[in-house]
Amino acid sequence: MTPEPIRILLAEDDDGHASLVQRNLTRSGITNEVVRARDGQDALDYLRRVGPYAARPVDRPLLLLLDINMPRVDGVEVLRQIRGEPDHANVPVIMLTTTDDPREVQRCYELGCSVYVTKPVAYEEFVEAIKRLGLFLSIVKVPRENDLGG
Amino acid sequence: MRLSLFVKGLILLSVPTAAQLAFLGLAFQIQRDQARAQQWAGHSKEVIAQAQQILADSADASAGVRGYAATRDPSFTAPFDTVSRVLPGHLDRLEALVEDNPEQTARAGGVRSKAMDLLAWQAEVVGELKAGAHGRVIERLRAREGEERMNALRAELRAFLQEEEGLDRVRAEELEASRRRVDWLLVGGCAASFLLAGLLAFVFRRGISGRFAALVENTRRLAAGRDLSPPLPGGDEIAGLDRAFRDMAAALVRATDQIRESARQVQDLYDFAPCGYHSVDADGTVVAMNQTELRWLGYPAGQVVGRMRFADMVSPASLGTYWATFTRVKEHGAATDVELEVVRRDGTTFPILLNSSALRDPAGKYVRSRSTLTDLTERKRADGAVRQSEERYRTLVNGVRDYAIFMLDPDGRVTSWNEGAQRTNGYAADEIIGRHFSAFYPPGDVAAGKTENELRAAAADGRYEEEGWRVRKDGSMFWAGVVITALQADDGTLRGFAKITRDLTERKRAEDEVRRLNDELEQRVRDRTAELAEANRALAARNDENELFVYSVSHDLRSPLVNLQGFSQELGAICRELRGLVDRDGIPPAVRDRATGLLDRDAAEALHFIQAGVLRLGGIIDALLRLSRVGRVDYQCRWVDVGATVGRVVESLQGTIAGKGAAVAVAELPPAWGDPAAVEQVFANLIGNALNYLDPARPGRVEVGTAAPPGDGGGATFFVRDNGLGIPAAYRHKVFQAFQRVHPEVAAGEGMGLAIVRRVVDRHLGRIWVESDPGTGSTFFVTLPPPAGDPPPRPGDTGPRRSST
Known part of the structure; x- marks a missing residue:
């Protein structure tokens, strides 16, 4: 059985950032489907298949690309909530943010994020980080949704 | 020797018995020897007799033969016949007697041969005679044949007898000696018996009866109270008895001494x-x-x-x-x-x-x-003295004017009154004696039971002391110092109270005034302190607020900055792609030139300024974030080896130092109390600044050392001195403020370094200041105080002690 391609859920309120992330994912050679959530609540709804996402398919494993600073529900809160839900406790999460505060980084790792990437201001560094992400995405084994927590 | 009585008795009995047994054995032995000697003596006599018998027999036979030859009478042959019959038997007997002696046996053999030779010759002659050959016989006799043989026998017998008689003499002597021994044995035995008896008597006396006599003597000495003879030696029962007797005697003497001492004490007590x-x-x-x-x-x-x-x-x-x-x-x-x-x-x-x-x-x-x-002489005299003393006391008390001194009976009624009491309370003696002392108290106190309580306290503790309000006869109040002393009889029963009262109204008023002024002053100080604390709290809160504000603003600024940066790079990429398209064939030269100009010059310049601006903005935001973080980060304070820290900083700046051709001198530095990373940050900033703002006109020199701590002496004071550009006096107060740059043309930066250093030092409760002379150089001083009550460690001991934030 060949593994299903991973679906990436990108939670990012800033359209520019979202666009830059997607461009750089593509440039890093990642062709996986990317679903955009506009903020933390939107990402939670998607994960929980409520509201507009009630009928979304659950045919692929998910990977969460999570910005920290978002309106309504921020990234840290999203991480905290899904780590408490059996269906999503094991979803790999990559924190992607401009914050490099060591305490914030520490808190995210304690809540169970898989990788923490600081959005660099310098373009080259940003690409390098995305490349590292791309490397991570291509090798990480992602469990299928609903197979999780069983 | 340690022998018991039993052993001693056994010895006394067994010694004579053993001596008698030995004597008997010896007597038997000697008797047996004597019998043997006698036997041997008899034996010798018998041998001698036997030999002489043989000689006599032979001589008889010879005489008979010669008689027969001479007379021819056959009766003369009778002796010969007898001898020839018995002689072999006599010879056998002789040999048998001496068979135990080989020499005599040989001689006996000689005797037998000679005797038998003679007998054979005699028989031959007798035969010839019987046959009638007398002439031949006479010839033979004349030829002395018989005589020769007889002489031979005689000689043989003589030798035998000589030997045997010698033996006989020896044996007779032995017999005599044996007899003498018997005599000696008897005499010696008697003498030894007497000697032994005497010896045993001596031993008995010494070992037993003498020791009993010593014991008896000691009992007599004890009875007479004389000293006892020395203890008996030895380990027998008598010595044990002696020891027991001595112990008893010692106990007896002790008891007697005690009785005597006790009687003497009683007598002494009675007499004296x-x-x-x-x-x-x-x-x-x-x-x-x-x-x-x-x-x-x-x-x-x-x-x-x-x-x-x-x-x-x-x-x-x-x-x-x-x-x-x-x-x-x-x-x-x-x-x-x-x-x-x-x-x-x-x-x-x-x-x-x-x-x-x-x-x-x-x-x-x-x-x-x-x-x-x-x-009773002394007691009578003392009674008189007491009466006198009481009289003096009464006079004294009555004369005291400043103190009210009076007595109360156990129920609190006044029993005496002095002049001082009259002055203080206003009553005359005859007005107050017999009345209860609650008359001096405000009615409220009396109702509250104060007078009873005071008497109870004085009775319990012996003394009651207080200051309080009292009432004079005219109803006016005064502040009194009161001491109530309980008076007790010798048997402990309460006889009453002495009460001393002093009017302290004036003193009380003065004290109250002082206290009021003091309270006022303290209240003012408290108010001011509270105001200052409040102001401090407000300042700290505002500072925290500011830092939080800076923190969130920096974050919010970062987000659009990411877009600016990201998309300017995208634009650059787009420009490069467009440039590729423009260079393709088929583009009109005029369009290509124009496009090339726009892309290479105008767009590139625009992108350059955007990106430079973004970079600068990013730097400022980072610096702001760093500054805000200084206020929020937790410090892990411990003793920091500042020497090693500065060494690391200088090492990391080696490239800059070499590039500037500068010299950095580090003196020996004491440890300091602080967060290791923060301390390193401070020195990195100060040394980095010193290197950055050196004067190119002269060789750079940077010096790190310690100075005497200022004023209060709390903690180490470090300095970083340079011979650089210096800071003009007008800017000196601004160097520790954020975004202030004195020499922006000399080095790049946000003007945030010293602001951060100051914030770090503030959070360590330390001080930082600068002394500078433009054209000569600057010196930055930093003090880092030790934690309260914790002295600096020995060099090298920089382990964690405790942490603070």
């Missing part, structure tokens, strides 16, 4: 006790009197005991009392505490206290008295 003892018989005559009483009265014992009545020594004034007492003792058995005056031998008198009890016989008849006397 500090009171008089005497006894009188039924007539009142003194029968015993102790030394103390005799000394008091001045009489020798001989003059009093049995000669005087005690009544003779009682003064006429007390005589009636004495006789009444004496009668009471005889009739009722005792009299106590009777005061009498007695007369000394010299006629002087002194007071005494008499106690007496009666000693009666089993029938209840009075025998004698047991009386004690106590000398």
